[in-house]
Amino acid sequence: MKTSSPLYRNIASQMKEEIHKKAWKQGEAIPTEAKLSESFNASRVTVRQAIQLLVQEGLLYKIQGSGTYVKEAKIEHNIYSLRSFTEEMEAYGKTISNHVVDFQLLEPEESIRQILNLSDGEKTFYVRRQRMVDNIPFVLEDTYLPVRLFPDLSYEIMSGSKYDYIENKKKLKIKDSFQEVIPLLPEEKIQKLLHLSEAIPILKVQLFSNLTDDQVFEYSELYFKSDEYKFTIVANRNS
Numbered sequence: 480m481k482t483s484s485p486l487y488r489n490i491a492s493q494m495k496e497e498i499h500k501k502a503w504k505q506g507e508a509i510p511t512e513a514k515l516s517e518s519f520n521a522s523r524v525t526v527r528q529a530i531q532l533l534v535q536e537g538l539l540y541k542i543q544g545s546g547t548y549v550k551e552a553k554i555e556h557n558i559y560s561l562r563s564f565t566e567e568m569e570a571y572g573k574t575i576s577n578h579v580v581d582f583q584l585l586e587p588e589e590s591i592r593q594i595l596n597l598s599d600g601e602k603t604f605y606v607r608r609q610r611m612v613d614n615i616p617f618v619l620e621d622t623y624l625p626v627r628l629f630p631d632l633s634y635e636i637m638s639g640s641k642y643d644y645i646e647n648k649k650k651l652k653i654k655d656s657f658q659e660v661i662p663l664l665p666e667e668k669i670q671k672l673l674h675l676s677e678a679i680p681i682l683k684v685q686l687f688s689n690l691t692d693d694q695v696f697e698y699s700e701l702y703f704k705s706d707e708y709k710f711t712i713v714a715n716r717n718s
Contacts (some may be wrong), residue, residue, distance in 0.1 A: 509547075607619070608637060625696065628696055632644075653688060657687055
């Protein structure tokens with residue numbers, strides 16, 4: 480014998496529809512339990528069950544003492560895309576900025592020196608940046624750039640778009656990037672710079688990028704907030 484779905488699941492489905500058709504907008508509060516009870520002609524207990532189901536599914540989230548809100552979709556990062564962070568965020572209509580935490584000239588450790596094909600004693604710029612979206616840190620980036628390629632690099636330049644500087648000011652052509660994604664628990668300093676209240680798992684991306692003449696022009700380590708980002712990988716099977 481087929482049984483009908485519980486009332487709270489039917490209500491949850493109707494609430495999903497409100498989200499999908501954008502009647503309830505991302506980041507905004509949904510109606511109160513009292514109003515929803517009236518709208519769906521159901522008890523507040525039933526409405527509360529429906530809300531909790533959508534919280535578990537990641538469509539809603541609660542703020543103690545404030546209300547229940549529609550969760551914004553995670554930013555999608557395709558590791559086969561060469562779009563810069565600035566270009567990715569602009570595609571989502573976000574306001575972006577960079578906060579330079581550290582900027583210095585140094586001789587990098589041996590592993591980084593080998594990736595960048597540096598000679599003995601050759602130096603790089605090391606830059607640590609908070610990549611901000613709507614004034615909230617989404618990504619922490621550590622970048623090493625050879626001084627011989629970018630002798631005029633400055634704090635001001637790195638407060639803007641790195642790739643815009645490389646392509647439009649230096650007139651260099653970027654060919655490709657090689658990336659490795661690693662899940663990890665952040666150390667305390669990284670946790671604070673990403674404004675994480677606790678040490679939740681994050682995603683670390685190690686990458687190096689080439690110019691069209693096959694020079695490696697950067698090595699970077701990026702730390703992504705896993706609750707804000709999702710990664711997509713496209714795989715092709717050769718016939």
